[in-house]
Amino acid sequence: MTGQILIAQFRRDIGDVSSTVDERQIRQKSHDFHWYSPVLTPQLQNCMADVVVQPRSEEEIAAVIAAAVKYRIPITVRGGGTGNYGQSVPLKGGVLVDMTGFNKIMAVEPGIVRTQAGATIGGALEAALATGQQLMMYPSTLTSATVGGYLGGGFAGIGSVRHGIIRESGMIQSLKIMTIEETPRILTLSGSDVGFVFHSWGTTGIILETQLKLVPAETWIDCIATFPTYGDVIAFGNAAFASDLDMFLLSAVERRFAPYYKRLSQYFDGNRDAMFSMVKESDVDRYFALAATFNGHRSMAVSEAESNAAKLRRIHTTAFNHTTLMALQVDRAWTYLQVVMPNPYEPKLVEEQMRRFGDEVLMHHEYTKEKGRCRIGGLPLIRYTTEQRLNEIMRSFEADGCVLNNPHIFKLEDGGRFDPEGRKMAFRASVDPLGLLNPGKLRSVS
Numbered sequence: 001m002t003g004q005i006l007i008a009q010f011r012r013d014i015g016d017v018s019s020t021v022d023e024r025q026i027r028q029k030s031h032d033f034h035w036y037s038p039v040l041t042p043q044l045q046n047c048m049a050d051v052v053v054q055p056r057s058e059e060e061i062a063a064v065i066a067a068a069v070k071y072r073i074p075i076t077v078r079g080g081g082t083g084n085y086g087q088s089v090p091l092k093g094g095v096l097v098d099m100t101g102f103n104k105i106m107a108v109e110p111g112i113v114r115t116q117a118g119a120t121i122g123g124a125l126e127a128a129l130a131t132g133q134q135l136m137m138y139p140s141t142l143t144s145a146t147v148g149g150y151l152g153g154g155f156a157g158i159g160s161v162r163h164g165i166i167r168e169s170g171m172i173q174s175l176k177i178m179t180i181e182e183t184p185r186i187l188t189l190s191g192s193d194v195g196f197v198f199h200s201w202g203t204t205g206i207i208l209e210t211q212l213k214l215v216p217a218e219t220w221i222d223c224i225a226t227f228p229t230y231g232d233v234i235a236f237g238n239a240a241f242a243s244d245l246d247m248f249l250l251s252a253v254e255r256r257f258a259p260y261y262k263r264l265s266q267y268f269d270g271n272r273d274a275m276f277s278m279v280k281e282s283d284v285d286r287y288f289a290l291a292a293t294f295n296g297h298r299s300m301a302v303s304e305a306e307s308n309a310a311k312l313r314r315i316h317t318t319a320f321n322h323t324t325l326m327a328l329q330v331d332r333a334w335t336y337l338q339v340v341m342p343n344p345y346e347p348k349l350v351e352e353q354m355r356r357f358g359d360e361v362l363m364h365h366e367y368t369k370e371k372g373r374c375r376i377g378g379l380p381l382i383r384y385t386t387e388q389r390l391n392e393i394m395r396s397f398e399a400d401g402c403v404l405n406n407p408h409i410f411k412l413e414d415g416g417r418f419d420p421e422g423r424k425m426a427f428r429a430s431v432d433p434l435g436l437l438n439p440g441k442l443r444s445v446s
């Protein structure tokens with residue numbers, strides 16, 4: 001917590017920049033989707049900023065940083081607040097910088113969109129589509145997540161089966177960031193240097209602007225294929241990934257998820273397991289022909305217009321952590337895990353895991369690409385009882401050769417995706433020498 005007098009001095013220094021100390025607004029902006037985790041909730045629920053600011057220009061962001069540095073006040077940056085691990089929760093109070101007021105789509109050119117960091121991903125996608133282009137990928141939270149938040153906290157998304165995970169997709173062309181110094185500097189990063197800031201959970205400079213690569217827009221059809229067993233779904237997923245089918249999403253869920261898919265219940269009724277996909281219009285028939293070779297039925301194939309007219313749920317809002325959200329909206333006793341499956345992932349392993357865990361675990365897998373190979377990320381639902389049991393389930397997946405990216409942690413290094421060579425850490429120190437940015441998120445920085 002920062003003292004009230006210091007906060008008052010800080011607010012005086014930032015002049016006209018919008019700021020509030022209203023308790024309700026502070027509480028709302030100090031939390032994200034860490035409530036998915038019954039382990040994180042008690043640890044983070046009382047963490048609160050002392051003041052929330054909403055800058056609208058580069059100059060205002062610089063004024064906020066300069067004043068915070070002058071008074072040594074911690075700074076936590078927030079986009080849409082859809083992160084799952086308390087990424088934008090201010091562990092040590094201080095200033096919460098809400099970036100959503102800094103939200104212009106600056107330019108759309110052939111192959112490129114330039115945005116301010118607080119623009120929503122959905123806004124960037126819409127602007128690209130208006131020029132016959134599209135983003136390479138996006139999170140299922142695209143209407144509320146910001147571009148800066150996705151690059152600061154995200155990992156993959158809808159489109160990653162086609163273009164790979166964000167880190168290696170080439171999607172981030174360049175980033176403009178501001179340093180955390182009394183006289184803030186602006187740096188432009190490109191090439192592999194964007195990796196210093198990507199997925200650093202807001203600990204490494206404030207992203208001001210992004211330049212993202214665009215690809216030609218395609219017409220994607222929302223498809224559901226259903227199968228007699230979940231092993232068949234996985235066998236089909238493996239074959240579809242290895243084929244030349246053009247797909248933007250390949251998301252497998254078992255039949256016990258059906259009660260959570262109300263607006264698609266006529267196509268996914270709980271009698272069969274399912275693959276939810278976005279398939280290029282010209283490949284839809286071949287997609288279902290391949291599914292048929294694994295006992296798959298064509299259950300649904302609708303265009304965006306048909307889906308909207310029938311008031312169906314769009315497929316991209318059923319995938320990744322939206323699958324988890326749909327279940328949690330009905331039953332808060334669920335939580336989840338993030339598990340990378342062994343490659344190749346044999347259908348008999350998932351069937352064995354389903355037998356082993358019974359009603360305690362429901363299976364959901366997202367197909368993505370990493371280093372050109374299939375990367376199957378499991379986001380299984382877990383019926384939560386105790387932290388000890390949750391840990392036992394994790395160890396059981398690991399014994400099968402799976403790799404855990406534990407979502408029940410709030411230290412960046414513990415997620416298993418951080419900087420083994422220390423280059424990120426060295427860069428971080430150079431742009432935030434006092435360690436004021438999102439303090440407490442890095443185990444290696446107090």
Ligand SMILES: Cc1cc2nc3c(=O)[nH]c(=O)nc-3n(C[C@H](O)[C@H](O)C(O)COP(=O)(O)OP(=O)(O)OC[C@H]3O[C@@H](n4cnc5c(N)ncnc54)[C@H](O)[C@@H]3O)c2cc1C
Binds near residue numbers: 083147151208
């Ligand atoms: C229902 C649901 C579905 C999801 N689906 C996906 C998915 O498909 N793929 C995926 O990767 N993630 C997914 N996520 C996680 C989350 O949506 C993504 O991490 C994301 O896009 C966050 O954007 P945001 O604007 O909400 O960021 P926030 O939650 O506000 O912030 C995320 C992190 O980025 C930092 N940050 C924010 N803005 C800046 C900035 N301008 N400069 C520097 N750092 C900044 C924050 O400090 C924080 O550490 C999902 C989450 C939910 C709840």
